[in-house]
Amino acid sequence: MTPPPTRLRRILRLFRPYRARLASVAALVGLSSLVGLASPFLLRAVLDDALPHGRTGLLTALAAGMVAVAALTSVFGVLQTYISTAVGQDVMHDLRSAVYARLQSMPLAFFTSTRTGEVQSRIANDIGGMQSTVTSTATSLVSNVTTVLASVIAMIALDWRLTAVSLAMLPLFVWISRRVGDERRKITGQRQRQLASMSAIVEESLSVSGILLGRTMGRSPALVDDFTRESRGLVDLEIRASMAGRWRQSTIQIVLAAMPAVIYWVAGLTAAGGSPLVSIGTLVAFTTLQAGLLRPMVQMLGTGVEVQSSLALFDRIFEYLDLRPDIAEPAHPTPLPAPRGDLRFDGVGFAYGVDGRRVLDGVDLAVPAGSSLAVVGATGSGKTTLGYLVARLYDASAGRVTVDGVDVRELSFADLAAAVGVVSQETYLFHASVADNLRFAKPDATDAELEAAARAARIHDHIAGLPDGYDTLVGERGYRFSGGEKQRLAVARAILRDPPILVLDEATSALDTRTEREVQDAIDALSHGRTTVTIAHRLSTIRDADQIVVLDHGRVVERGAHEELVRLGGRYAELVARDATALSVAR
Template identity: 75%
Template sequence: MRIHAESTWTPPPRQHDQPPPQLRRIVRLFRPYRGRLTVVGLLVGASSLVSVASPFLLKEILDTAIPQGRTGLLTLLALGMIATAVVTSVFGVLQTLISTTVGQRVMHDLRTAVYAQLQRMPLAFFTRTRTGEVQSRIANDIGGMQATVTSTATSLVSNLTAVIATVVAMLALDWRLTIVSLILLPVFVWISRRVGRERKRITTQRQKQMAAMAATVTESLSVSGILLGRTMGRADSLTKSFADESERLVDLEVRASMAGRWRMSTIGIVMAAMPALIYWAAGLALQTGGPSISLGTLVAFVSLQQGLFRPAVSLLSTGVQIQTSLALFQRIFEYLDLPVDITEPAEPTRLEKIRGEIRFEGVDFHYDAKNGPTLDGVELTVPAGGSLAVVGPTGSGKSTLSYLVPRLYDVTGGRVTLDGVDVRDLDFETLARGVGVVSQETYLFHASVADNLRFAKPDATDEEIEAAARAAQIHDHIASLPDGYDTLVGERGYRFSGGEKQRLAIARTILRDPPVLILDEATSALDTRTEHAVQQAIDALSAGRTTITIAHRLSTVRDADQIVVLESGRIAERGTHAELLARDGRYAALVRRDAELTPTVAP
């Protein structure tokens, strides 16, 4: 496989993860909403133009209306300033509504895209990646981008437009004072870029630490984790380990919050002191005999300069935020760029009616090229409606062989066919409809019994659900529960015993009614009496269907049409139960060992 990881999978660096292409990808996320963004841009532009009109109205009040005692003009100018404030506020609310809506839609698109991408990943990815890491990418990383995608774009356009409009207005009032006001701007831009790079680096470390904490919580606070921790007496050490993880996160959060804080504060202090510098420059010009500046012009200019302070600082902060958010986008794009090994062909074959013949033709499989083959040259044919049992020691490749049929893995050599068609050429719908799997790891959702069964067939009637449960020998138990089929199974089904969960899983597969059944240790968690009852249901269900049974207990495979013994990924023996016993080889040895072992009882 092409995915390599330890407890947390980290992809290799890619060229497209560098900032310029990444910025282009971020921009492409907003393309579907460019119409709404255009409206936001128009509102921002109009709001900025309206807002800079207020200082000019103030100038006319101070230089003309008040000195000349023109009450009518004073009233109109005052009403104009009030109207300016009202229009600016209305435009601000509208642009916030539209931009927030667009941002949330972009986050929805990202969450959905990442989830859909993960649904397409091969099983090997999930066996090598901690669940908490996956959850952290969707929850913490995308959630951390909320401010960026909902307000940063609007803030950038709004503040940039406000800065440009204000500078133009300042130049119109007095170009000399404008130069004094903007002389330190390049230094401020340089400082903000350095702060942005520093925060991006810390943010990357912080998100990795949050993912590690999420993985710890997911593993140790699950039902299985709690049981293991308490029975092993590790509750205190797990708490200490979590506290250490949390302490590291505290340090990173403080560093992220304080990175460049003093430098950005210095910018704020300098820009806040600018009015004093403007007054000083105007007074100095007046004392040295330079061109005089009217009181209205001076007040209007300082008002504009103060109005420039907020969007200018916000613009610099937005630049820092964009650089910081690149770390989050990079982590999301890493998942979106994961190679999907198992894909549907461009022109897939669809089988309307599936007979169920399965062939393994020279099948090889490697989990890792560095290690030996898991399967080596397997040749098998299971006729439609026939039954195959695969037995062998642990690690011989039994489960892997069965997972090749529904394409949970793809062969690395040879091919697997369903009704003569390579499973890699079939569409996913045909495979899902044609092949049902009951694995030894039974998974149930935290939902009702009925909802768990309907996962196999959403439109199933109550009668169909009950019939499937009866076939799996679980109906009587469900009916005895206070809430019957509405009973919540609990997280991962922990309100039910192992045997009951297995029977629910079998009922779920029966409800789907697939032509091909794969039973991977499906009765391993059942006691002897229940195993016998369920085996009868499976035998009845298997009539006319192709069944591949992976078995540890050999008592469940005696009646199979064909039994195959795997050793180190190769077929060591094949034949019927009677034929293999007569040879007194590996299968006969397994039968003798099985007879000596006391069956594991699961209530």
């Protein structure tokens, strides 16, 4: 956790871009406080001079002054509220954007080990929970501090002895507020973790896949029980957060409310023993100032508690902002303006984590531009990892992967994305129109380009037959489309992207034979003239590959063309025989 002084400096740095506007808020607060201080003195003049001596002209001027003071402070208050709220919302926008940008830069490994609901909760619940702190706390603090200081100075000017009596309890109030703030900060951290857990349950169980799984497994009642339990835990934490230190704060309010009575009592005792300590006008003006002092003091104490509570939220946000991506864009990338698609693996090794299991070991492969490579092997042999290294979803632990002789780690992310396209087994579609999903690959694509890509992917006729054609919403994660249709949409998207290197990660393994042929036709059209790396599950799809390699525990154990490897009678021949047996059984 960040040390408190460092944390506070970091929070203050969030407001640095808005110094000018904050300075204007401070100026408005100062003017409002100074103008507001005139009222008690005007009141004293009314009670001590205008009324006793019947000076109606003076009384009219003093009354008009009181009205003017109220009007000016109201105008200043509206302006400072608007500016401070705008600054606070800008700071929240900056935080949301910074967290989202940092998460976009994180490697795939981060998301495979983090629940999606947790990520969403950081952006929505944590940043949303600090809204009042960043939008109003700074202004409230400046306003109340200014008001308190100005009021104390005015009270001293009226009578320093009554001022000393009024401020005697202040250290106790500060101590109590700090204790309450510490307690609430701990509870706030627990509450945000509970919210994150609830968000994860909602995201996972109320998605289309979650609903299907819950219904078909008969687990819907159990999921309801899990959510109810988490929600009940949140209720308890909310009550604890609301009641934390409430009795101690009530004590503060009682004492503050009793202070005017103490002032009357002190002034009355003095008057009973001889000449009065102060005039009636001064006493009324002093208690008016004191009453005005109590409100900002209570608000300051409450602000302190709120700031301490929000520190737990800032800690969670800073935790994400402090994440350092394992895969970073090079400071001085090597340009690759017109990639040919020549791909090489030079002594490539990979392991998950520092001490993780080695997935690839000493892989040497050359894939000339325009040729095709198929990678086969048992589950866990490292096939998918090899493909992901090309797109730099992971970085090689040893050796290097090059495109046209340039290490992919030396390329900018934009150049690498332009050079390498990936079509995976699980096609992800946004809850948007077909056209919008296709244009995700090329935002400036024309309607004609969309149609040409869809025709090449053998999906145009199906799209054209939809009620709204290319404007049809695909539904969450594309659930209005079959697996084969989604795969062909993914192929169309890759065609629009037009990369010279294509990685096909078991793109047809989950499809039936007929649909597989349709998708394979689309993939063949996409692969023409490109360097293609196919991660194969069904060997029938890769018989015509220029080069086939067999991986076993991360090592290349066989390589060659289909006929050559079958004649060799090794691992590939075993896989072909197994594939043929499975196909005959399925028939």
